[in-house]
Amino acid sequence: MNMSWKRGACALMIVGILTGCSSTEAIETIETIETTPNTDTGGLANGQETAETPESGTVPLTVWTEEDNFEMLEEMIASFQEHYAGLADFEISLVAQPDSGTCNTILGDIHGAGDVFSFPDDQFTRLMAAGVLAPVDNAAEVAAANVPESIAAASWHDTLYAFPYTADNGYFLYYDKDYFTEEDVQTLDGLLDAANAAGKQISMELNSGWYLYAFFGQTGLELGVNSDGVTNYCNWNATEGAVKGRDVAQSILNLTTNPAFSYHTDDDFVLGVQDGSIIAGVSGTWNATQIRNAWGSDYGAAKLPTFTCAGQQIQMSSFTGYKMMGVNAYSSHKEWAMRLADWLTNEENQTIRFMQKSQIPSNIKAAASDAALQIPAVQAILDQSQYGSLQRVGTKYWDACTAFANIMIEGNPNNISLQDLMDTLTEGITASVAD
Numbered sequence: 001m002n003m004s005w006k007r008g009a010c011a012l013m014i015v016g017i018l019t020g021c022s023s024t025e026a027i028e029t030i031e032t033i034e035t036t037p038n039t040d041t042g043g044l045a046n047g048q049e050t051a052e053t054p055e056s057g058t059v060p061l062t063v064w065t066e067e068d069n070f071e072m073l074e075e076m077i078a079s080f081q082e083h084y085a086g087l088a089d090f091e092i093s094l095v096a097q098p099d100s101g102t103c104n105t106i107l108g109d110i111h112g113a114g115d116v117f118s119f120p121d122d123q124f125t126r127l128m129a130a131g132v133l134a135p136v137d138n139a140a141e142v143a144a145a146n147v148p149e150s151i152a153a154a155s156w157h158d159t160l161y162a163f164p165y166t167a168d169n170g171y172f173l174y175y176d177k178d179y180f181t182e183e184d185v186q187t188l189d190g191l192l193d194a195a196n197a198a199g200k201q202i203s204m205e206l207n208s209g210w211y212l213y214a215f216f217g218q219t220g221l222e223l224g225v226n227s228d229g230v231t232n233y234c235n236w237n238a239t240e241g242a243v244k245g246r247d248v249a250q251s252i253l254n255l256t257t258n259p260a261f262s263y264h265t266d267d268d269f270v271l272g273v274q275d276g277s278i279i280a281g282v283s284g285t286w287n288a289t290q291i292r293n294a295w296g297s298d299y300g301a302a303k304l305p306t307f308t309c310a311g312q313q314i315q316m317s318s319f320t321g322y323k324m325m326g327v328n329a330y331s332s333h334k335e336w337a338m339r340l341a342d343w344l345t346n347e348e349n350q351t352i353r354f355m356q357k358s359q360i361p362s363n364i365k366a367a368a369s370d371a372a373l374q375i376p377a378v379q380a381i382l383d384q385s386q387y388g389s390l391q392r393v394g395t396k397y398w399d400a401c402t403a404f405a406n407i408m409i410e411g412n413p414n415n416i417s418l419q420d421l422m423d424t425l426t427e428g429i430t431a432s433v434a435d
Contacts, residue, residue, distance in 0.1 A: 053087065054088070054333075054335035054336050054339065055088065055333065055335065056087060056088050057089065058088070058089045058091060059089065059090050059091065059333050060090075060092075060093075060333070061091070061093075061115045061331075061333060061336060061340055062093050062094075062095055062114040062115050062116070063077075063092065063093070063094050063095065063114055063115070063116045063340070063344075064095050064097035064102065064113070064114035064116070064117035064118065065094060065095075065096075065097065065099075065117070065118045066096070066097070066098060066118070067096035069118075069357070070094050070096075072352065072356050072357060073094060073344065075352070076343065076344050076349050076352065077092050077094075077344075079343075080092075080339075080340060080343045080344075084339070088336065090336075092340070095114055097114070097117065097118075099118050099119055099120055099323065100120070102117055102118065102119040102123060103119060103126050103127055106127065106130075106132055106328075107126070107127075107130055107132075110130070110328075111330050113328050113330075114328060115327065115328050115331040115332075115333060115337040115340075116325055116326070116328070116344070117325070117326050117328070118165075118323060118324070118325055118326075119162075119323070119324065120169070120321060120323050121153040121154065121321055121322045121323070121324060121390065122321065122392075124162065124324070125156075125229060125392075126229070127326060128156050128161050129229070131329055132326070132329055132330075133161040133326045133327070133328075133329060134161070134326075134327040134328065134329040134331070134337075134338065135159050135161055136161065136162065136163060136327075136338070136342075137338050137342075138342065139160035142160060142164075142345075143160060145346075145347065145364060145365070146164045146364065147164075147167055147362050147367070149167070149320065149322075149388075149390070150164035150322045150324075150362035151164065153321075153390055154322070154324050161326070162324040162325060162326045163325040163326075163341050163342060163345040164322050164323070164324045164345065164362040165324060165325060165344070165345040165349075165350055165353065165359075165361065165363075166322060166323040166350075166359045166360060166362055167320075167322050167360060167361065167362040167367070167385075168284075168285065168320065168321065168360055168385075169284065169320070169321035169322070169323075170284060170318045170319065170320045170321065170381055170384060170385065170388055171210075171211065171214075171282055171283055171284045171304075171318050171319075172282070172283075172284070172303055172318070172381055172383075173185060173191075173280065173281070173282060173301065173302045173304050173380065174273075174280060174281055174282075174283060174291050174300070174301055175191070175279065175281075175300045175301070175302065176273075176279040176295050176298050176299075176300065177295075177297075177298040177299070178279075178295075178298040179198050179200065179279045179280075180194050180279070180280065180300070181194075185300070185302050185305060186305055186306065187305050187306050187308075187313060188255065188305045188306065188308070188316070189307075189308055190305070191280055192255075192258050192260045193260075195260035195279060195280065196258075196260040200260070200277060200278065200279040201260050201262040201277060202260060202261060202262070202278065202279065202280040202281055203261075203262050203263070203264040203268075203269045203272060203278045203280070203281035203282070204261075204264075204281060205263070205265050205266060205269070205282075205283075206252070206255075206256065206263055206405045206408065207263065207402050207405035207406050207409060208398075208401070208402065208405075209393070209397050209398045209400075210319060210391075212401045212404075212405050213318070213319055213389075213391075214282070214304060214318055215248050215251065215252055215307065215309075215316065215317075216236055216248060217317025217319075217388075217389055218314055218315045218317045218387055219243040219248060219309065219314055220241060220243055221234075221235055221236050221241075221243065221245060222234065222235050223236065223393065223429070224392055224393070225392045225393055226394070230394045230395065230433050231396070231430065231433060232393055232394045232397055232429050232430050234426050234429040234430050235426065236248070236426050237422035237423045237425065237426040239419070242310065243309060243310045243314070245426070246419045246421075246422055247309050248422075249408070249418040249421055249422055250309075250418055251307055251308060251309040252408045253411070253412055253418070254308075255307070256408050256409050256410075256411060257411050262277075262278065263409045264278070264281070266283055266286070266287060269281045269287070270287050270290050270294075273290070273291055273294045274290070274294045282304065285360070285377045285381070288377040299376065300376060301376035301377050301379065301380035302380050302383065303380060303383035303387070304316035304317075304384055304387070315387050316387070317387050317388065317389065318384055318387060318388040319389060319390075319391035320385060320388035320390055320391070321390070321391060322362060324345075325341040325344055325345050326341070327341050345363075347361075347365050347366050350362070350363040350366040351363075351366045354366065354369075354371070355371075360372060360378055393429075394433070395433060396428060396429055396432075396433065396435075397429050399428065400425055400427075400428025400429045400431070401425070401429070403424075403428065404421060404424070404425040404428075407421065
């Protein structure tokens with residue numbers, strides 16, 4: 001199953017979203033954040049001066065977004081209308097469209113799509129290739145305002161095609177500070193030793209390609225999608241180099257056969273935290289509130305640990321992801337749609353998203369607020385993001401990873417050679433979509 005946008009269908013300065021997965025983590029200091037409206041009606045919200053004033057008269061615009069964001073976006077739209085009062089009569093409507101299905105819905109009827117629409121970055125390539133996305137007018141200003149990886153995720157050949165507004169959808173380490181020292185959580189060995197000593201367990205949803213990537217991303221082995229956009233290249237079965245594919249397989253097998261490791265889905269991970277059997281695990285911000293409620297003052301979060309592989313410590317990696325707003329290239333009112341998308345994703349409104357929905361911003365200034373920096377999960381993503389990669393893989397990746405990981409979770413009961421396992425995994429990942 002494609003887990004590219006976890007629970008909804010990621011550069012040191014990148015932080016993550018707390019949305020798409022029902023997290024409501026927030027702190028009282030959020031309420032003290034003040035926003036300053038942009039009052040320069042001569043340009044776009046991120047500061048670009050425009051040579052011409054857009055059309056006047058009646059301007060109907062449609063915004064596609066998640067239904068549970070309606071109330072918040074209505075406030076943003078009201079401020080947009082106030083900001084541009086007197087320049088046009090706006091008729092802006094919201095249409096419920098789950099982000100996970102935005103691309104497929106648009107490609108089914110491009111001309112009937114919203115003027116502005118929200119989508120996760122894993123849909124960017126298809127939307128761009130189909131000619132749906134209008135290039136961003138004030139690209140330099142948007143690029144300067146947002147973290148670099150979010151701009152890279154919304155760009156093609158140095159052209160910016162969308163406005164980022166959240167960052168992350170990655171994963172990191174949660175841990176109960178009552179059981180671990182700061183040194184323990186730096187390495188997987190340290191975590192396992194402490195958990196064994198306490199008679200407890202650490203958890204990871206290993207049989208998802210979303211999480212399995214953590215063991216390969218920093219090894220020097222390669223994975224990616226080919227130019228056809230559907231098949232993959234992968235050398236995870238490499239037999240030469242400082243780290244070979246079978247070295248990684250051995251490290252994974254060492255983990256799964258350790259009595260302190262438990263395979264759990266995200267939901268079962270939370271249940272284990274709540275019943276006290278699990279004291280650390282790999283997950284994302286969507287579980288932050290429940291974990292904080294369970295561990296209280298002992299709630300800790302950090303970047304992923306290093307793991308022992310081929311006689312060295314290798315940092316665990318992660319997939320990263322972003323959400324963004326696109327402007328329909330076929331919009332009848334493209335100039336105003338561009339201004340609206342820019343407005344909905346500017347610093348002030350990204351701060352509002354954080355305040356109201358705990359959605360962590362891609363905007364550099366908004367992400368650096370005192371409120372955001374006080375949330376452990378945000379800091380964990382901040383630290384982990386430098387080891388993350390944009391998730392760009394074809395569909396064959398997911399099932400191949402699940403089949404391989406299931407054998408690892410079972411402890412390789414048939415004693416298949418690790419090289420054979422890696423050959424099979426790589427063959428599955430790189431298979432034709434027709435196979």
